[in-house]
Amino acid sequence: MYQATYQLLLIILPLITIPIVSNALGVRGIGIYNYVNSIITYFTLVAALGLANYGIREIASVREDKQLLSRKFSELLQFNVIVAFFVAIVFILFVLLIKRYQIYFLISGLAIIACMFDISWFFAGIEDFKVVTLSNLIIKIISFFLIVFFVNSAADLFKYFLIQAVSLVLSNLVMFFFLKGKTHLSKVTLKQSFSHFKPAVNYFYGNLAISLYTTMSKTFLGLIVSVSVVGLYSNSMQLLTMIVTIITTLDTVLLPRLTYLFESNKIAKMISVIEQTFHIQLFLSIPAMFGLVAINNKLIPWFFGKSFLYLTYTVPVLAPLVIIIPLGTSIMRQYLMPKNEIGKFNFSVFVGAGIGVAANLLLIPIFKIWGAIIASLLSEIAVAYLRLRYLFMETSFSFYKRRIAGYFFSGIVMSLIICFLTYNFPPTITTTLIQVFIGILVYGTLTSFLKINPLINIIRSVFRK
Structure with missing residues (x-):
């Protein structure tokens, strides 16, 4: 029900924002946003490296053992941060080489930082959908009001990029506040973390x-x-x-x-x-x-x-x-x-x-x-x-x-x-x-x-x- 509530929100909010954004930005503005993000997707895919599904399965398989759960979480988080960090460096080099829509690419690149701190797989693995739902819910509502008030014309495309990118980072960072009592970070080696690579x-x-x-x-x-x-x-x-x-x-x-x-x-x-x-x-x-x-x-x-x-x-x-x-x-x-x-x-x-x-x-x-x-x-x-x-x-x-x-x-x-x-x-x-x-x-x-x-x-x- 928590997940359904959140997904319902993902339906209701766009019902309001899509008409506003589409009329404000027009076909070209919407096209630029989606074109830029289609390329950003390739970087975020590497940054996340399959953890969305793999992480859920790994956490679900050890959720009954608190010690194993803590170690597995620490291994996956460290692995995720290191991979996303190197992807971010490659992305910066990419942005320096291109000229078309450079500023929009740079803003959307915050999605790679968001991948670095995405631990939604942990909460999904222990079947605690309340945390993911509430943290995303708060950020989505804030970004919704920002879009309604600040995206009014084609000149606001920059603002739209910024609101979407920052909200993505914040929604992932907020989840760390809910980790207390569920797990904790353990000391793990690089070898242990990268055992998840394959x-x-x-x-x-x-x-x-x-x-x-x-x-x-x-x-x-x-x-x-x-x-x-x-x-x-x-x-x-x-x-x-x-x-x-x-x-x-x-x-x-x-x-x-x-x-x-x-x-x-x-x-x-x-x-x-x-x-x-x-x-x-x-x-x-x-x-x-x-x-x-x-x-x-x-x-x-x-x-x-x-x-x-x-x-x-x-x-x-x-x-x-x-x-x-x-x-x-x-x-x-x-x-x-x-x-x-x-x-x-x-x-x-x-x-x-x-x-x-x-x-x-x-x-x-x-x-x-x-x-x-x-x-x-x-x-x-x-x-x-x-x-x-x-x-x-x-x-x-x-x-x-x-x-x-x-x-x-x-x-x-x-x-x-x-x-x-x-x-x-x-x-x-x-x-x-x-x-x-x-x-x-x-x-x-x-x-x-x-x-x-x-x-x-x-x-x-x-x-x-």
């Missing part, structure tokens, strides 16, 4: 490959086409990412729990949990896809501004990713990571990266933004397919086909009713809220009537207790 690099390979097929599109568009097109593509993906984030909340919470079940050899229980969460996610992602297509025309004009109207064409084509990405992510976090199946994880993302990079290089020069969109779809489909194949081959997992068919039927009917009832409505926030209300009402009613609504069972089980 396994962390295995996770890093996968994260690098993921970046190649998720971030490379922005980099290529900025280099080959223009930063304005980067702005259009980025906001198209951001809309989808907002929805995917809330749908995949369960994955982050369940990684340490499923790791614990696997280490305890409770495989049947592990698969049972995965089946339940998968179908809850599909219950949410399928109507989200159809709903996004239905409200798209009324949402884009007021949400992003008139300069982003082209998104009414791009978003519906990208909408299937609302289903595809959570599927692939869930298998990675709920099955492959708890089992430490890094080879299979890496293979899936390498295939996705290969397809993504090749498609971007071949298609962007010809089809521009549509080349990047096709590349994104192809790479995400490939990743999800390979991971599903692993799950089916190695476990007794199965999809409830009747239930999923019911979700699709209910989602289609819901979208048709939304379009019919709001066809002549103006593109305003009120219209969007009405459309969302209609969608929830229709979809909830249909799935309940078909007896495929998992929320009904959850509510019943709560009341039984």
